[in-house]
Amino acid sequence: MLKNLLGMNLNNLLAIAFTSVFTSVIFGQEHIDLKDSVLIQDLDEVIVTATRTVRQLSSVPLPVTLISKEQLRNTGVIRLNEILNEQTGIITVADESGFDGVQIQGIAADYILILINGVPLVGRSAGNFDLSRLTVGNIEQIEIVKGPSSSLYGSEALGGVINIITEHPKDDKIHGDASYRFASFNTHDINVGVDQRIKKFGYSFFANSLYSDGYDLFPEVVGQTVPEFNNHTFNGQVFYDFSKNMKLFASGRYYRQDQDINLLIDEELFEGSSDIKESNMQLRLDHHVGNELALQYELYYTNYMATEFLQSPVTDALFSESDFDQYLLRPEIRATYTIKPKHDLTVGVGFNQERLDRTFFDEEVRFDSEYAFVQYDFYPLKKVNLILGARYDNHSAYRSQFSPKASTHWKISDVVSVKGSVGYGFKAPDFRQLYFDFTNSAVGYTVLGYNVAVDKVLELEAQGQLLDILFDLEELGEPLEAESSIGYNLGASYTKGKVRLNLNLFRNDFQNLIDTRAIARQINGQNVFSYANFDEIYTTGLELDIHYKVSDRLTLSGGYQLLYAKDKQKRVALERGEVFARDPRTLQTVVLDNSDYFGLVNRSRHTANTKIFYNIPEWDVHMNLRVNYRSRYGLFDSNGNDILDTFDTTFVNGYALVNLALNKTFSDTYTLQLGANNLFDYRDADNIPGLAGIQLFTRIGVNF
Amino acid sequence: MKSTFQVLSFFLLSILFFSCENDDDALPSEAIESRTVSNVPAPQTGGPPSEDPVGGPFTKFSFATATVTTSDTEWDIAFRGTTIAINGGVPTGTNDEPVRNGEAAAAIATGTFPSVTDANDLSFIQDSENGFAIPVGSDNGWYNYNPQVNVIAPIPGKVLVIKTHDGKFAKMEILSYYKDAPAQPDGFVNESRFYTFQYVYNPNEGQTAFE
Numbered sequence: 001m002l003k004n005l006l007g008m009n010l011n012n013l014l015a016i017a018f019t020s021v022f023t024s025v026i027f028g029q030e031h032i033d034l035k036d037s038v039l040i041q042d043l044d045e046v047i048v049t050a051t052r053t054v055r056q057l058s059s060v061p062l063p064v065t066l067i068s069k070e071q072l073r074n075t076g077v078i079r080l081n082e083i084l085n086e087q088t089g090i091i092t093v094a095d096e097s098g099f100d101g102v103q104i105q106g107i108a109a110d111y112i113l114i115l116i117n118g119v120p121l122v123g124r125s126a127g128n129f130d131l132s133r134l135t136v137g138n139i140e141q142i143e144i145v146k147g148p149s150s151s152l153y154g155s156e157a158l159g160g161v162i163n164i165i166t167e168h169p170k171d172d173k174i175h176g177d178a179s180y181r182f183a184s185f186n187t188h189d190i191n192v193g194v195d196q197r198i199k200k201f202g203y204s205f206f207a208n209s210l211y212s213d214g215y216d217l218f219p220e221v222v223g224q225t226v227p228e229f230n231n232h233t234f235n236g237q238v239f240y241d242f243s244k245n246m247k248l249f250a251s252g253r254y255y256r257q258d259q260d261i262n263l264l265i266d267e268e269l270f271e272g273s274s275d276i277k278e279s280n281m282q283l284r285l286d287h288h289v290g291n292e293l294a295l296q297y298e299l300y301y302t303n304y305m306a307t308e309f310l311q312s313p314v315t316d317a318l319f320s321e322s323d324f325d326q327y328l329l330r331p332e333i334r335a336t337y338t339i340k341p342k343h344d345l346t347v348g349v350g351f352n353q354e355r356l357d358r359t360f361f362d363e364e365v366r367f368d369s370e371y372a373f374v375q376y377d378f379y380p381l382k383k384v385n386l387i388l389g390a391r392y393d394n395h396s397a398y399r400s401q402f403s404p405k406a407s408t409h410w411k412i413s414d415v416v417s418v419k420g421s422v423g424y425g426f427k428a429p430d431f432r433q434l435y436f437d438f439t440n441s442a443v444g445y446t447v448l449g450y451n452v453a454v455d456k457v458l459e460l461e462a463q464g465q466l467l468d469i470l471f472d473l474e475e476l477g478e479p480l481e482a483e484s485s486i487g488y489n490l491g492a493s494y495t496k497g498k499v500r501l502n503l504n505l506f507r508n509d510f511q512n513l514i515d516t517r518a519i520a521r522q523i524n525g526q527n528v529f530s531y532a533n534f535d536e537i538y539t540t541g542l543e544l545d546i547h548y549k550v551s552d553r554l555t556l557s558g559g560y561q562l563l564y565a566k567d568k569q570k571r572v573a574l575e576r577g578e579v580f581a582r583d584p585r586t587l588q589t590v591v592l593d594n595s596d597y598f599g600l601v602n603r604s605r606h607t608a609n610t611k612i613f614y615n616i617p618e619w620d621v622h623m624n625l626r627v628n629y630r631s632r633y634g635l636f637d638s639n640g641n642d643i644l645d646t647f648d649t650t651f652v653n654g655y656a657l658v659n660l661a662l663n664k665t666f667s668d669t670y671t672l673q674l675g676a677n678n679l680f681d682y683r684d685a686d687n688i689p690g691l692a693g694i695q696l697f698t699r700i701g702v703n704f
Numbered sequence: 705m706k707s708t709f710q711v712l713s714f715f716l717l718s719i720l721f722f723s724c725e726n727d728d729d730a731l732p733s734e735a736i737e738s739r740t741v742s743n744v745p746a747p748q749t750g751g752p753p754s755e756d757p758v759g760g761p762f763t764k765f766s767f768a769t770a771t772v773t774t775s776d777t778e779w780d781i782a783f784r785g786t787t788i789a790i791n792g793g794v795p796t797g798t799n800d801e802p803v804r805n806g807e808a809a810a811a812i813a814t815g816t817f818p819s820v821t822d823a824n825d826l827s828f829i830q831d832s833e834n835g836f837a838i839p840v841g842s843d844n845g846w847y848n849y850n851p852q853v854n855v856i857a858p859i860p861g862k863v864l865v866i867k868t869h870d871g872k873f874a875k876m877e878i879l880s881y882y883k884d885a886p887a888q889p890d891g892f893v894n895e896s897r898f899y900t901f902q903y904v905y906n907p908n909e910g911q912t913a914f915e
Contacts, residue, residue: 096852443849443851444751467796467834467835467840468834468835518841518843518844521835521839521840521841521844522841523797523798524751524757524758526841526842527841527842527843527844578814578861579861580815580816580860580861581860582857582858582860582879584887584888585887587879587880587885587887587900588816588817589816589817589860589861589877590816590860591816591861635852636850636852637850638850638853638855638857639857639860640847640848640850640857640858640859640860641859641860641861642848649888
C-alpha cells in the first residue's frame with residue numbers, strides 16, 4: 001500500500017513536470033520558421049542483414065525495416081520489444097504459454113531469428129525469445145528483414161530476421177555517454193558507454209543496469225503480476241586493423257537477470273527465484289584480397305542459462321525446480337567475390353554445435369549441423385537487380401534442408417520501383433520437441449519429445465500404465481520433419497519530394513508445422529502426447545507505410561497491416577461442415593462454416609501506427625507522439641472445437657497505445673527527456689497481464 | 705369402461721392391421737421420446753491431482769425410465785467424473801465399476817443432434833478390457849479439457865448413440881458438465897461432475913430410427 005502511494009505520487013510528480021514543460025514548449029513557440037528547404041530523404045541508409053553485404057536500403061529487393069539510433073534515442077525506449085512494437089506489421093504478443101514473443105507478418109516468434117551483429121541469440125521459452133532481454137542502449141541500428149531468409153541464415157528464419165547492430169567507435173577522441181532514466185514502478189535504467197579509435201586500435205565498452213519494482217494488476221491476489229527484477233548488460237568490443245586489408249573485431253557480451261518470484265497454489269504461497277545468465281563471444285576477421293575478394297572468418301559462442309525454483313517458506317518443501325543450459329558454437333567463413341561492379345558472388349560455409357541440458361530431459365542433448373550457402377547478387381539489366389541464393393543444411397537429428405530464394409528489384413524511375421521475392425524457410429525441430437519428458441502432476445498427462453516417445457511409451461506400457469496406444473509405433477520411427485514455409489512478397493515503392501510510400505503484399509504458406517497429439521491413453525484417463533508434423537497454415541495480407549516530411553520541423557508517418565492467418569485443414573473441415581459449436585444460450589449445437597472462422601489465435605486483422613515527429617531546432621527540442629493500434633484478437637479456443645469462431649468468448653478487444661516523448665538538448669552535451677508510455681493508461685488485466693498502465697519517465701544524459 | 709373400450713378397439717385395429725399387411729415395420733409403435741435431463745451427479749474419488757486411483761460408484765441411468773437408478777440390471781449408461789460406462793461388455797479394470805449384464809453398446813456420431821436420424825450405419829462397441837466404449841480423456845470421446853481456464857466442455861458435434869441394455873436405441877448429446885448448465889462455466893467457480901444432456905429414445909424393439 002505504501003509503495004502504491006509512493007508510486008502514485010511519483011507518477012503525479014512526473015506528470016506535472018511533464019505537462020509544464022510540454023505546455024511551455026507548445027505555447028512558447030511564437031514564431032514559425034517558414035524556411036522550407038529542399039527535403040532530402042535518407043539516401044545513405046545501408047543494411048547488411050538482407051544480403052550479408054553492405055547494401056543501400058532503397059535498392060534492397062526485400063521488405064525491410066530499419067530503426068535508427070536517432071529513433072531509439074528520441075522515443076526514449078529502453079528495451080528492444082518496445083521499439084519493435086512501433087513498427088508496421090511487427091508486434092510482440094504473449095502466446096498460449098504466457099511468454100512474450102515477436103510476431104511478423106502474422107508469423108509467430110518461434111519462426112523469427114534474432115541476431116546480434118549477424119550472429120544468433122539463443123535461449124527461448126516455449127519458442128519465444130524475450131526481446132526485453134535486450135537493452136537498446138548501445139544499438140546503432142536495428143535491421144528487420146521480413147519473409148523467409150533461410151537461404152542465408154538457415155533454421156528459424158521463416159518469418160524474418162531481426163539483426164541488432166551495436167555501435168562502433170568513430171574517431172580518435174574518447175566518446176562517452178552516460179544516462180539515467182527514472183520511470184514509474186520505481187524503474188531505474190542506467191547506461192554508460194565509452195568508445196575510441198586510435199589509429200589501428202579501437203574499443204568500446206558499454207554497461208546497462210535496469211531495476212524495477214515491477215507492477216501488480218491484481219492487488220487482491222498475493223504476489224505481483226510482474227515481480228521486482230534487476231538486470232545488467234555488459235558489452236566490450238575491440239577492433240584492430242592489422243593492415244588496411246586485415247581487420248579484427250572481437251566482442252563479448254554478458255547479461256544477467258535476477259528476479260524473486262512467488263506463486264499461490266491452493267492458498268499455499270511458494271517463493272523462489274528466477275535467474276538468467278547469458279554470454280556471447282564473437283570473433284571476426286575481415287580480410288580483403290585485392291579489390292575483388294572479401295573474406296570473413298567468424299567464430300561465435302553463446303551460452304544461455306536459466307534457473308528457477310519455488311519452495312514453501314514455511315516447510316522448505318520444494319514445489320518446483322527447473323534448469324535450462326543451452327550453448328551454441330559456430331565457426332563460419334564467408335567470401336564475397338566481386339566479379340565486376342555490382343556483381344557479387346557470396347559463398348559461406350559453417351558448422352553449428354548446439355547443446356542443451358535441462359529439467360525434463362534425460363540427459364544433455366547435442367545437435368551438429370554443417371551448412372553452406374551461396375548467393376549471386378547482380379544486375380542482368382541496368383535497372384534490374386536480381387539476387388539468387390540457396391543454402392544447404394545437413395543436420396544430425398533431422399532431414400537435411402535445401403533453402404533457395406530469389407528476389408528482384410526493378411527501379412522503374414527515380415520515383416517508382418517494384419520488388420518481389422520468393423523464398424523457402426525452415427525451422428528445425430527444437431530440443432523440446434525431440435527430447436521432452438514431462439508429466440503434469442496436477443492433471444496427470446504426459447508430454448514426450450518425438451525422439452524419445454517410442455521408448456517411453458513402451459516403458460509405460462511395460463509398467464501397465466497404458467490403456468492403449470493410438471498409433472503404430474513403427475510409424476513414429478520416421479524422423480520428424482523440419483517445419484517449413486514458402487514466402488512470397490511483392491512490393492512497390494514511391495518516393496517523390498516529401499513523400500515516401502511503400503506497399504508490400506505478402507503470403508506465407510507453412511507446412512509440417514509441429515504440434516502435439518495424443519499417442520496413447522493412460523489408465524488415469526489422461527493422454528500421452530507427443531509431437532507430430534500436421535498443421536498447415538497460411539498468413540497473408542498487406543503492409544503499407546507512408547512517410548511524409550511536411551517540413552524541416554514536422555514529419556508524419558503511418559503504417560498499416562492487414563492480416564489473414566488461418567489453418568488450411570480447418571478451412572477444409574469447415575467447408576465440409578465438420579466443425580460445430582454450441583450456442584451458449586440454447587446449448588444446442590450448430591454447424592459452422594468459414595464465415596464463422598476468425599483465424600489463428602493472437603492475430604489481429606488490423607494493426608496500425610501513426611507517428612508525429614516535431615523538431616524545434618533553435619531550441620534543440622524534439623518531440624514525438626506515437627500511436628499504435630491493434631484490432632480484436634482471440635486468445636484461445638474456449639468451446640471445444642479447436643478453432644476460434646464467433647461463439648468463442650476469449651477475444652481481446654482492440655486497443656491503441658499512445659506514447660509521447662520530449663527531448664531537450666543543452667549545449668550539445670546534456671539531454672533531458674520526459675515522456676509517457678501508454679499515456680491514456682490503457683489496461684486489460686485479465687487478458688493482457690504484460691500491459692502495465694501509464695509509465696511516465698524522465699531521463700538525463702550526458703555526452704562527452 | 706371407456707378405457708377398456710379403447711384398449712379393445714386398439715387390439716381389434718391391430719389385428720385388422722396385422723391381417724392386412726404382414727410386415728414387421730408396420731408394427732404399431734410407441735412414440736419416440738425426446739427429453740432433456742439435468743444435473744445427473746457423477747461423483748468420483750481419487751484421480752489427479754491426488755495420487756490415488758480413480759474410484760467410487762458410478763451413477764446409473766436408464767433411458768426408458770428417464771431416471772437415475774440403483775438397479776443392478778435395468779440401467780443403460782453410468783457416469784463417474786468424465787467417465788461414462790455402458791451396461792454391456794466387461795469392466796475395463798478401474799476400481800468400483802458396475803457389473804455389466806446387459807447388451808448395451810455405444811457409437812459416437814459426428815453432426816448436430818437433429819442430423820443423427822438413425823443408428824443403422826454405426827459400428828457399436830462395448831466396454832472391454834481395452835477401455836470404455838466411450839473413450840476417456842480430453843478430445844478422445846465426448847469432452848475437451850482446456851487447462852487454461854480449467855473447463856471441461858462437451859465437444860460440439862459429438863452425438864453419443866447408445867444401444868440400451870435391452871437392445872433399444874437412443875442418441876444423446878451432453879450439453880454441460882457443470883451444475884445447472886451455466887452458459888459460460890467458470891472452471892474455478894462452477895461445480896463440476898453434473899451432467900446435463902438431451903436424448904432421443906426409441907422404445908420400440910429393433911427400431912434404429914430417431915424420428
